[in-house]
Amino acid sequence: MTAVPVERAKTGIIGLDDLLGGGLPKTRSILVTGEAGTGKSIFGSQFLYSGATKYNEPGVYVTLEESAERICENLRISFGWDFAKLIKEKKLAFIDACPYVLKATMEITFIPRIGSKEFSVHKLIDSIGEAVEKIKAQRIVVDSLSLLTFSRDNLFDIRRDILETVKTLGSLGVTSILVAESPQEGRIGRFGVEQFAAEGVIMLYYIRQGNTRVRALEILKMRGIAHSSDVVPFKITKDGIAVYPGERVFRE
Amino acid sequence: MLIGSNIHFFYLDPLIGDGLPWGSNIAIIGPPGVGKTVLCENLLCEGLKEGIRCLYITLDRPKNIVEECLTQQGIEPREYEQKQQFKILDGYPGMTGERGAEIQFSSLTDFGILISETISQVGNPAFIVLDSLSVMLIHNPESIVIKGLQGLMAKTKAKGNITIYVLEEGVHSKPFYNTVCFLADGVIQMKWNDHLERLIRAYTFKMARHATCWFPFSIEGKREFTLNADAALFKKLQWNRLLREFNRPQGNEDGNVTYELTK
Numbered sequence: 465m466t467a468v469p470v471e472r473a474k475t476g477i478i479g480l481d482d483l484l485g486g487g488l489p490k491t492r493s494i495l496v497t498g499e500a501g502t503g504k505s506i507f508g509s510q511f512l513y514s515g516a517t518k519y520n521e522p523g524v525y526v527t528l529e530e531s532a533e534r535i536c537e538n539l540r541i542s543f544g545w546d547f548a549k550l551i552k553e554k555k556l557a558f559i560d561a562c563p564y565v566l567k568a569t570m571e572i573t574f575i576p577r578i579g580s581k582e583f584s585v586h587k588l589i590d591s592i593g594e595a596v597e598k599i600k601a602q603r604i605v606v607d608s609l610s611l612l613t614f615s616r617d618n619l620f621d622i623r624r625d626i627l628e629t630v631k632t633l634g635s636l637g638v639t640s641i642l643v644a645e646s647p648q649e650g651r652i653g654r655f656g657v658e659q660f661a662a663e664g665v666i667m668l669y670y671i672r673q674g675n676t677r678v679r680a681l682e683i684l685k686m687r688g689i690a691h692s693s694d695v696v697p698f699k700i701t702k703d704g705i706a707v708y709p710g711e712r713v714f715r716e
Numbered sequence: 717m718l719i720g721s722n723i724h725f726f727y728l729d730p731l732i733g734d735g736l737p738w739g740s741n742i743a744i745i746g747p748p749g750v751g752k753t754v755l756c757e758n759l760l761c762e763g764l765k766e767g768i769r770c771l772y773i774t775l776d777r778p779k780n781i782v783e784e785c786l787t788q789q790g791i792e793p794r795e796y797e798q799k800q801q802f803k804i805l806d807g808y809p810g811m812t813g814e815r816g817a818e819i820q821f822s823s824l825t826d827f828g829i830l831i832s833e834t835i836s837q838v839g840n841p842a843f844i845v846l847d848s849l850s851v852m853l854i855h856n857p858e859s860i861v862i863k864g865l866q867g868l869m870a871k872t873k874a875k876g877n878i879t880i881y882v883l884e885e886g887v888h889s890k891p892f893y894n895t896v897c898f899l900a901d902g903v904i905q906m907k908w909n910d911h912l913e914r915l916i917r918a919y920t921f922k923m924a925r926h927a928t929c930w931f932p933f934s935i936e937g938k939r940e941f942t943l944n945a946d947a948a949l950f951k952k953l954q955w956n957r958l959l960r961e962f963n964r965p966q967g968n969e970d971g972n973v974t975y976e977l978t979k
Contacts, residue, residue, distance in 0.1 A: 674855060678825045697825045711832065712867055714824040714860050 470688045473521065473603065473639040476514020477507070479707030483683060483692040488664065490602075490639050492687070493630040495609070495659055497644040497652050498668030503679060503700055504643045506542075507668065508605035509535070510704040511641050513545045515603045516555035523603035524557045524595045524638075526588070528611040532558040532572045543704050557595040561588060578611060585612065585625045589632045596636050604633055604640040610654045623657040630661045652684070663687045669695070671715060680713045722924065723768070723843075723878065725759050727941050730931060731904070731917065734924035738841050739876045741869040743849075743896050746906030747885045751914055751935050753777075755906075756845045756880060758941040761789045764796050769842040771834060772804045775851035779806040788938045805834050807851075824856055824864040831868060841876035848882035849896075858892045862899075869899055902926070916943075 472487030481487045488494055488511075496507050512523035525547075527535060535558075536547040548570050550556035558572040563579050575591050576582035595601065606612065612629065613622040633640040642662060644653040649669060652659040659665050664686040671678045682695045698707040722735035729735065736742065744752045756772075763770050774782050782804055786793045796802035807827075835842065852861050865881070872879045883896060885907075897903050902921035907930075909915055914933050918926035932944045 673823045673825070676823050676826075678823050680825075697829060699826075699829065708829050708832075710871075711825065711828050712863070714828075714856075714864055 474514065474519055475511050476518055477510055477705045477707060478703075479696070479698070479709050480681075480705070483694075483696065483707065483709050484686065485689055485691060488639055488641075489686065489688050491634060491637050492663040493633050493640045493642055493661075494664035494666060494686075495642050495644055495653065495662035496666045496668065497646045497658070499646050499649055499670055502668035502670045503698075503705060504645070504668060505530075505535075505607055506700060506705055507666075508607055508641045508643050509539055509545070509547075512556060512603055512605055513539075513547070513550075513704075516550045521602040521639075522555045522557075522599045523605065524559060524592060524599070524601045526559045526561070526592060526604065526606045528561050528578050528606075529608060531562050531564065532560040533568055533570065536570065543702065545704075554599045557599050557601065559588070559591050559595055579615065585628060588612070589629065592633070593636060596638060602638055604636075604638045606633075606640065606642045608643040608645055609658060610643075610645045613655065619655060619657060622655050623661065626658055626661045630663075634663075659685070668698075671713065673715065678713060681707060723763075723766075725762055727755065727758050727762070727943065728904075730927070730943055732902070732921055732924050732926045734926075736878050737901070737923040738878055739873050740901040740923060741873060741879050741881065741899070742902040742904060743881045743883055743900040744904045744906065745883045745885050745893065745896075745919075747908065750906045750908060751933070751941065752882045752906055753847055754935050754939050755904075755916075755941050756847055756882060757785055757789060757939060759880070760843070760845060761786060761791050763843045764791055764802055767801070769838050769840075770796070770802045771838045771842055771844045772802075773807060773831065773834075773844070773846045774804060775807040775846070776848055778808040779804050785939055789940065790938075800838075803834060803838050805830070824852070824860055827852070828864060828867060832871060835872065835875065835877065841878070844872060844877050844879040846879065846881050848884060850882075850884040850887060853888060853892075858889060862892070862895050865896070866899055873901075 471490040473490045474481050474487040496504050498504050512525055515521035515523050525532070539545040539547055547556055551558065551570050559575060560572050561575045561578045561583065563577050573591055573595060575587055592604065606629065609626060613625045616622045616625060644658045646652060647654055652665060652667065665684040667682045667684050669680045671680060678697060679699060680695050680697050683691045692709065695713050696707055696709050697711050697713050698705055722737050724735035744755065746752050760770050760772060772782060783793045793802060793804070835844065881900070897920065901923055903919040904916065905919045906914065906916045915930040916933050917928055917930045919928065934942050934944060936942050
């Protein structure tokens, strides 16, 4: 018996695809978790941007925290990524359920605000399905999974919502990145159940060293592929995230 | 320049007769002010004139001072920088925010990344000087610096570079010096004797024949490193090739015979 190689979705993040042995496993849901400021949203955005511009894989960005308009603006300022253009070219679609409304100048799918009575995980999943169908998307970013389940008051409901989201995304045949915030370093997600539902976990760190901080990442789990188990440094450059597999993180 | 071959520096030939092998890490250890930086500058100038790619990582002087010192020695560092044969990586902390250093000291991780990137910009193999390693120890504990140093040494060695690490004597712990000596391929020691004369020797060198005896040297006018070699010493060494490069001996005031190095 020989192992069947898993098809890969290249992240386009310098150095990361090497660590993964080619890229993320296609059609799987990967959790990207870390504290505030670690670079989770940039990670997700770069995954979509690379897919749309380099690998002919359109993507859907589901935002629950920041308005789509503001995300596009920030990415254009920081990295020169023109998401508005990608939306026009049908290489990218936005689903916006963030709790506040800004006037949209782009084609964005608005769904009931998160926190409102009308919002439900099912409605969100339905609109993701429509968007995937519409632009033949192969990649999805949900930013963030933490907010998606924040209104639930017990762990069972949280876990069920997450599982449902993960399984539905899987059935759509897309590779998804689920962004999950971590309240403290080393903790995976906010609720402690996210990692069990996801098929892969990438942890981002922002480590304090003397009077500065260093960013680092680790592939904690990635079902179906052999991957590096090193904690490696990364930087946020003007071109996005750059991972340095050959370098080491020095820590006191 | 082939990896595995050696490069002969005029100033070091009497100490390390086989020249410095490509792919080696060398520590220069000596007390502050003895002339470690001047020796490095002399080696850099010689390397640049020979067409060797060079990188100078300055941690205790700003870039413009380094450039000035090199200019004093008769080369134009900016010309070599334009030709992309030479690069100075400025790691001197800026003054009152006017100019920022390229290196963030308190993060050895960032330092490692930056050095790797800069080395690949300069190209391999290159002659690299890190002046001085001791500055890293002001901001990081010895145990961390040793880890970082080991990684850096392995990296530069694998790329076939010659890397010189300048280290101040008398400010770190004995185990630290011992570990550096164990990690490095070669150690050049410098010291003052009781008459405040400067002395230099090749303390150890893994891949080249070397003289472990002390050689007197001085620093002349324009930051010129000058070896004041003793005739008897050279007879002992029997490096005929080297001897041919010396002038005829002349007696000095004390009646001792000295040889002057010529270029």
